[in-house]
Structure formats: structure tokens, C-alpha cells
Amino acid sequence: xxxxxxxxxxxxxxxxxxxxxxxxxxxxxxxxxxxxxxxxxxxxxxxxxxxxxxxxxxxxxxxxxxxxxxxxxxxxxxxxxxxxxxxxxxxxxxxxxxxxxxxxxxxxxxxxxxxxxxxxxxxxxxxxxxxxxxxxxxxxxxxxxxxxxxxxxxxxxxxxxxxxxxxxxxxxxxxxxxxxxxxxxxxxxxxxxxxxxxxxxxxxxxxxxxxxxxxxxxxxxxxxxxxxxxxxxxxxxxxxxxxxxxxxxxxxxxxxxxxxxxxxxxxxxxxxxxxxxxxxxxxxxxxxxxxxxxxxxxxxxxxxxxxxxxxxxxxxxxxxxx
Amino acid sequence: xxxxxxxxxxxxxxxxxxxxxxxxxxxxxxxxxxxxxxxxxxxxxxxxxxxxxxxxxxxxxxxxxxxxxxxxxxxxxxxxxxxxxxxxxxxxxxxxxxxxxxxxxxxxxxxxxxxxxxxxxxxxxxxxxxxxxxxxxxxxxxxxxxxxxxxxxxxxxxxxxxxxxxxxxxxxxxxxxxxxxxxxxxxxxxxxxxxxxxxxxxxxxxxxxxxxxxxxxxxxxxxxxxxxxxxxxxxxxxxxxxxxxxxxxxxxxxxxxxxxxxxxxxxxxxxxxxxxxxxxxxxxxxxxxxxxxxxxxxxxxxxxxxxxxxxxxxxxxxxxxxxxxxxxxxxxxxxxxxxxxxxxxxxxxxxxxxxxxxxxxxxxxx
Amino acid sequence: xxxxxxxxxxxxxxxxxxxxxxxxxxxxxxxxxxxxxxxxxxxxxxxxxxxxxxxxxxxxxxxxxxxxxxxxxxxxxxxxxxxxxxxxxxxxxxxxxxxxxxxxxxxxxxxxxxxxxxxxxxxxxxxxxxxxxxxxxxxxxxxxxxxxxxxxxxxxxxxxxxxxxxxxxxxxxxxxxxxxxxxxxxxxxxxxxxxxxxxxxxxxxxxxxxxxxxxxxxxxxxxxxxxxxxxxxxxxxxxxxxxxxxxxxxxxxxxxxxxx
Numbered sequence: 001x002x003x004x005x006x007x008x009x010x011x012x013x014x015x016x017x018x019x020x021x022x023x024x025x026x027x028x029x030x031x032x033x034x035x036x037x038x039x040x041x042x043x044x045x046x047x048x049x050x051x052x053x054x055x056x057x058x059x060x061x062x063x064x065x066x067x068x069x070x071x072x073x074x075x076x077x078x079x080x081x082x083x084x085x086x087x088x089x090x091x092x093x094x095x096x097x098x099x100x101x102x103x104x105x106x107x108x109x110x111x112x113x114x115x116x117x118x119x120x121x122x123x124x125x126x127x128x129x130x131x132x133x134x135x136x137x138x139x140x141x142x143x144x145x146x147x148x149x150x151x152x153x154x155x156x157x158x159x160x161x162x163x164x165x166x167x168x169x170x171x172x173x174x175x176x177x178x179x180x181x182x183x184x185x186x187x188x189x190x191x192x193x194x195x196x197x198x199x200x201x202x203x204x205x206x207x208x209x210x211x212x213x214x215x216x217x218x219x220x221x222x223x224x225x226x227x228x229x230x231x232x233x234x235x236x237x238x239x240x241x242x243x244x245x246x247x248x249x250x251x252x253x254x255x256x257x258x259x260x261x262x263x264x265x266x267x268x269x270x271x272x273x274x275x276x277x278x279x280x281x282x283x284x285x286x287x288x289x290x291x292x293x294x295x296x297x298x299x300x301x302x303x304x305x306x307x308x309x310x311x312x313x314x315x316x317x318x319x320x321x322x
Numbered sequence: 323x324x325x326x327x328x329x330x331x332x333x334x335x336x337x338x339x340x341x342x343x344x345x346x347x348x349x350x351x352x353x354x355x356x357x358x359x360x361x362x363x364x365x366x367x368x369x370x371x372x373x374x375x376x377x378x379x380x381x382x383x384x385x386x387x388x389x390x391x392x393x394x395x396x397x398x399x400x401x402x403x404x405x406x407x408x409x410x411x412x413x414x415x416x417x418x419x420x421x422x423x424x425x426x427x428x429x430x431x432x433x434x435x436x437x438x439x440x441x442x443x444x445x446x447x448x449x450x451x452x453x454x455x456x457x458x459x460x461x462x463x464x465x466x467x468x469x470x471x472x473x474x475x476x477x478x479x480x481x482x483x484x485x486x487x488x489x490x491x492x493x494x495x496x497x498x499x500x501x502x503x504x505x506x507x508x509x510x511x512x513x514x515x516x517x518x519x520x521x522x523x524x525x526x527x528x529x530x531x532x533x534x535x536x537x538x539x540x541x542x543x544x545x546x547x548x549x550x551x552x553x554x555x556x557x558x559x560x561x562x563x564x565x566x567x568x569x570x571x572x573x574x575x576x577x578x579x580x581x582x583x584x585x586x587x588x589x590x591x592x593x594x595x596x597x598x599x600x601x602x603x604x605x606x607x608x609x610x611x612x613x614x615x616x617x618x619x620x621x622x623x624x625x626x627x628x629x630x631x632x633x634x635x636x637x638x639x640x641x642x643x644x645x646x647x648x649x650x651x652x653x654x655x656x657x658x659x660x661x662x663x664x665x666x667x668x669x670x671x672x673x674x675x676x677x678x679x680x681x682x683x684x685x686x687x688x
Numbered sequence: 689x690x691x692x693x694x695x696x697x698x699x700x701x702x703x704x705x706x707x708x709x710x711x712x713x714x715x716x717x718x719x720x721x722x723x724x725x726x727x728x729x730x731x732x733x734x735x736x737x738x739x740x741x742x743x744x745x746x747x748x749x750x751x752x753x754x755x756x757x758x759x760x761x762x763x764x765x766x767x768x769x770x771x772x773x774x775x776x777x778x779x780x781x782x783x784x785x786x787x788x789x790x791x792x793x794x795x796x797x798x799x800x801x802x803x804x805x806x807x808x809x810x811x812x813x814x815x816x817x818x819x820x821x822x823x824x825x826x827x828x829x830x831x832x833x834x835x836x837x838x839x840x841x842x843x844x845x846x847x848x849x850x851x852x853x854x855x856x857x858x859x860x861x862x863x864x865x866x867x868x869x870x871x872x873x874x875x876x877x878x879x880x881x882x883x884x885x886x887x888x889x890x891x892x893x894x895x896x897x898x899x900x901x902x903x904x905x906x907x908x909x910x911x912x913x914x915x916x917x918x919x920x921x922x923x924x925x926x927x928x929x930x931x932x933x934x935x936x937x938x939x940x941x942x943x944x945x946x947x948x
Contacts, residue, residue, distance in 0.1 A: 014513065015513070015516060015517055018513070018514070018517040019517060022517070023529075138665065138668070138669075139661075139665065141668070142611070142661055142664040142665035142668050143661050143664075144615050144618065144619070144657075144660060144661070144664065146618070146619060146622055146638070146657075147638075147654075147657040147660065147661060150638070150641055150642075150647060150654060150657060151654065151657075153647060154647045154648070154651060154654065157647060157648045158648070217789070218784065218786065218789035218790050219789065219790055219791055219792040219793070221745060221784075221790075222782070222784060222790045222791070222792075223792070223803075224745060224776070225743060225745055225776055225777065225781065225782040225784075226776065226777035226781070226803060226804050226807070226855070227772075227773045227774065227775065227776030227777030227778055227804075227807060227808060228773075228777070228803060228807055229773065229807070232803075232807075236795075237792050237795075240792075240794050240795070241792070241793070241794055244794070262524045262525065262528075263524060263619050263622070263623075266623055267642060274524070277525060277528055278528065278623055280532075281528045281529075281531065281532040281625065282624075282625075289528070289529055289532055290529070292525060293525050293526070293529045296525040
């Protein structure tokens, strides 16, 4: 198991390096004009500019610059945000947390809704409820997350049930711990739901397909021939096998969530990595842009690794193969 | 080796199978209508996309009526409207029944060019000024949403096609080479692909967009968006192609072609790639929605197609403010168009795939 | 000897209306207590369907249109599903052809066998493992403790088949339906499995319905045989008799093939 993890990590390193290279090259395209822009900005002191020129050795050959940049990455020295006037690392950490909360909430919501729906649809195949679920799923997975967000916000504004964006209410500071938690949930509801609608549609279909496939397997017949109660046949024998392939999707889903989350964050005014990146791009805050970009890649890798480990734990065939 | 006695071309077979699936036929029809609407936007829309009238800002849809105030049957017309503000400073439109503007067909209006070539100034329908016909309401500047949606279709629908064509070409080349040679080359190329697929798409989109010089004009912006979109999307297609080539290269007809002395490139292009056609079409059809959505997302946050040009994405950007959504819900209509388009492509792609190989249905899920 | 299972005039169809196909055509069969009965036929003869029909485990597309399956006085074809579940695994159990597919890949062999004990017997949980080990030992598995904790794909074909048999006898059934139990095993191991069946019949008083296409297997082991072809029983009788003097053309063909 440990060797398996190590192997996965080792494979990830060239991937990360590749991403770093891509980021670096992209940065090169803009830094030139960017620094000129900076020099003309009276608010930035010449000392700051000099400090960063020295730090990033902009006068040295490209390869050295790249290696230095990578070294700085490891030191969590991501550069300086000129828009917020603080080192990038300080802003990213907080926003990262918020994006994570949103992604996690949406992820949980997706799985808690899609899995039972998929099982239900498979068990009542081709009957009315299955058809209804299938139709809703289809619409759901074709709906872009930003549209879901807008529609939900519209409904909320009409009914006044939920807050219209943001992460905290005005009186957040005065609330008790429980109050704060509930307040967070209320603000989380719309963006998490908007993000989930698409994933639920997709995941439900996959779950249903897997269940149908699994229920046709020989070992399900054996389980029935043993006289086991139908619930055990479905939920222990069939489900355990049907769900395995879905675990591999976990990591990819996480990355997709990060991407999709950005847009929903922007629409719902949720202070996460996405809104940060947008502000950065709009204000040409280069280091912030690139740092967010790298962060996205790292999170994807982590998600993948997590999914692989989970799969190895759950499916003994894979565990022993490695 | 063509076996003329047995099959029609894959495309013929696909169309035959499609006819059996009613839903897919409907999807096909809808898409056709949308694309035709985009092509003939100039004719079908009463106003040009930049025709504004600030007196009618956020005007609700003006229904076309055939019964007037006294219940008499008349030629279709619309009532005039006047904007005012109520006590809460909310905008309201008063219907003025004394002003009737009959619907005119084949009206002479703003000049445009059919297919960019033939100049014309006839529009399918319209009303005499100062009346305005807003079938689907107007935006903040009083521009007709119906017209702008039709013009917007041009950009939103074409970017998808262009982007996917470029991605596909790149993907075809890379995937074909990787799948054909296998081994080291395959490994390296696939790592590169993985790297591209690994990056969260939206972030890459933003990052690349920030690199585009700010002084680009709208045409250049359009093409740079197409390029950016292809940059993100090629990797997925390359992997699919590579998978297919990998399984094909050991087949007899490939070995025969190589034995006959054809160069590697010839073998790839003439023998392997044609067998990937059917699955490629499916892969393409299922990727187009992604491009349309990516462009919409970019335009939505103001980094894509800029005003005054219309794309469904930037039409939606007006809906970003809560105030607008609440009091002018028709602003969300472009979103419905995006939704319908994406659904149609998905339905078509799925129908083709399920028809082509029912066992794929199971494969794709594991 | 008493009659344990009697299949009377079983008719099973696939599909409906004009496209319907008769899978089983007026099949009648009887298994006595304590005997090993063989059901022989080529592929597509309907023998597996007959076996599955006894416990109503056929695919949902197959419909029993007529007939009775009388087991100890009850018609299995007519009782409620819940009552049928009490019989499956407990009074009548099945052994399948390919144990790799028939065992659930994500559960250990021990767990799968103990399921039968938990559902059908009153053995307390702390004694379940011991009983599982006893069963594995009974079917001739040399290292029961290790095997019980293993996943099915980690065992050899022969061991898997024995484990499957252990699972089938766990609740001490009266009838075991064995569907091609030796077809996917090495020829050298086949004889051992057949011997195991004979042992179990002796030790536990089991009746066995052995479904197979291999007449060679039949000769060594079974008391009586029924031959199926095209969904019908074409010949039946005492094994020795049928093998010595086959009446039906099909049986004769099978014997010929055996001689090669």
C-alpha cells in the first residue's frame, strides 16, 4: 500500500513540473509589459520593484529564472499581489479554504442525492419513476452551472427564503457558534445546489448503469440462490461492486468542481479562489493569477491520489495487482 | 478494402439509425433551426443587434395581439408603451391602448448582408417607429432581446464548431501518432495530454485570456478565444483517438498495409484514421457543448465577446445583478438557449453512440 | 426410496406472441432421496434452465407458462417469493459452473459462506467462523483458515470450486443442484471433485442433480440419468442401462462423441 502511494506520488512530480513550466512560460509573455506598467505606477515603491526583480532574477537567463521560481514555489513564496498589496500566499490561503468548503458541500450533496437516485432508478427500471429520474437527469446535466446559479438566485429573490449571495450575513460576528454554522449553511445552499445539479445528473446515470450491469452478474444470481434477503443482495453484493468504478471518478469530479465552482462563486459572490482569480485577471495581477493556477493543479493531483488510494482499498483485485 | 456489397458508408448507416430515435430527430431539428436562425439572423430579426432606444430600457415583452380593446378582430398589432417610475422608483411600463402599431411583414429596416455577401434591408417583420416590438423584452439599453439572441447565436454556435475543429485536428494528429507508434512516443505524448487535462479548465481559460493583449479588436478577440478553447480541449480528443489507434494497429489490414511498404504516415492517414471516423464524430458531438459553455462562461464575466457584439454569454452578463434578475427575468432567456443547444448536442451524441455500439453504453460507465 | 423433487410438465417460454420461443417443452423429471441424478445435454438443450427453474432463478425474460415443481409436497412454482427464499440455500442449494464469476469479488470466501449460516441456521455468530472452517475442511481444503480469509480471485480453480461446494452444503440442504461443476476445471482435478460429491452424498445423505454435457462424468458417479435435447427430455433411465443400451439417436450420438 505504501509503495503504491509512493509510486503515484512519483508519477505526479513530472506532471507538476510540467504545469509549473507552462505557468512560467505564460508568465513570461506578460511580465515584460507588466513590469513596465509597474514602474509607471506611483503607488508601488521602487524598493518593492527592485526587491522582486532581485528575487526573481529577471536579468538572468530563462532556465535559471525557472529553477528559481520552482524553488520559490517550494518555499511557498508565490510572489506579491499588487492589487491587494500583500504577499500572494496570505490571500490564497483564506480563499482556498472557502472554495474548498463550497466544493466539499457540493460534492457531498451530489453523492447523497445521486447514488440513491441511481439505485432507485436501476431497481425500478423502465417504470415511471425511472423515466422521470432519467429525464430530470438529462436536463440537469445539460444545464450549465452558471445558469443553475442564476435561476436559483431568481427563485430565491422571488421567495425570499435564502440569502442572495455572499458567505456571511451582516450580523455574522454577533452570532453564536451554532448560529454561524447555520448562517454558513444558508449561504452555502444556493451555490452548492447550483454546482450539484449537473453532477447529480451525470453521476445518477452512471450509478444506474453500473447497478444494472452488476445486477446481471453471476454472483448476484448466486446470492439469490443462497436465499439471502433481497436487501442484502442489492445493498451488499450488488452495490459494493457497482460503486467501485465511481470511486475513480471522485478525483476527476473534484477537479471539475474546482473549475465549475469558480464561475458559481463569481455569480453568487462567494469569496473563493474563483472570485480571486477573476479579480486577478481583470487587474492583471500576474503572480496571483499564476499562483491560483498552480493551486488548481495541485488540488487536482491530490484529488486523484485520494481517489486512487480509495479504490485500492475498496477493490481487493487492484490492491494485490500492484 | 471496400466491401460495397455489404454496407453503406458509416454516415449513411448513422442517419438510418437516427431516424428510428424520435428524440434524436427532434434534437437534430432544433439544432438545425438554431443554426439557420443564426445564419439568417439579419432577415429574421426586426432590429440590428446594436439598435438601441433608451426610452425602452428593460421593457417587458410586448405581446402581439389580434383582439383590440373592444374585442374586435384585427390584423396583428402591438400596443405602444410608455416608461415611468413608481413610488419605489421601480420602472413600470404603461400600455397605451390608443397607440396601435400593426405588424408589418417584409419590412424595410436596417441594412445587413446575407451570409456576409449579399446586401439586403428587408426584415421578416417589424413595426413602424416610434413603436417598438420586443418579442422577448429588451435589455438595459432598450435593445431587442429577440434580435440580439439571433445575432448571438452566430457567435455562440460558431465558436463551438471552430474550436472543436481545431482541437480535433490537433488531437487527431497527436492521438494518431501516439496510438500508432506506442511505446516511448506514446508515453511522452500521453503525459503531455494528461498535463493539459489535469489543469482545471476554467483557470486555464482565465490564465490564457489574461495573456491576450488588451488592445485586440473584437475579431482578434474572437479568434484568440477560439484558439484558447482549442488549447484546452485537444487533449481529451487526443486520448480517445490514441485509444482507438492503439487497438487498431494490430489488426490485419494495418499489418497488410505496412507489409505493402506504405510509409507510416500513409498507413496512419489512409488506413487507421478512417476507421476512427464514427467514434470521432461522436466524440466531437459530445465535446461541442463544452466549447459553447466555455465561451459563454468567458463572455459572462466580461472576458469574452465584448459589447456591442452579442453572444449568448455576454447577453447573460446583464443578468449578473440581482436587481435585473428580479425585475427583468426575460434577461435569462439566452441561458435557456444555451441549455437547449447543449441538450440537443448531448442527445444527438448519445443517440449516435448508443446506436453505433450498444455495448459501449456499458463500457463507458466502468 | 422417497421422491424428493418432482418436476411435472414444465414449460418455459422466451418472449411473447409470434416471436416466442419454447425453451423447455413439457419437461418432467424426478429426483429421489439420496440419489445422484444426471441431467445431460448439449449447449442450448435447456438443462441449465431446468436447474434454474427449480428455484425460480431464471432470467426475467423467461416465463414459466405451465408445470409444477413439487418439493416435499410443495409446488415451488406457486409459492411466495419469501417462502422460496427459505428454501433456497437451505433445503435446495446450487453450485455453479464458473466459481470465479459466481463468487463476489469484493468479499472473502469466508464471509460469503458465513452468510448462508447467518441467514438459514441458528448458529450463534461466535461459532460461525468455526463452522465455516469445518465446512472447508469437509470439502477437502487443506488450509481452511487461510482460504476463509482469501478473496476468490486469489484461490486456484479447484479450491474455488470446493469452496463453492462448501457454501452449497453449509445449511445442510437435502438437494444440491450442480450446474456443470467440473466443466471449468482441469481434467486432473475433475475426478477429485466428483469423488467429493460421492463422499458428501455418503456422509450427509445429500441428493444431487448433476447438470452436465459430459457423459464421461455421468458414468462414474450417477445413479440415474435423463438426456435433454432441444428443450425436451429424450431419454431417461438407470445410468448403467442407458449407457449400455441407448435408445434415442441423440444419446447414441453423445456416446459416440465420448468414445473419441
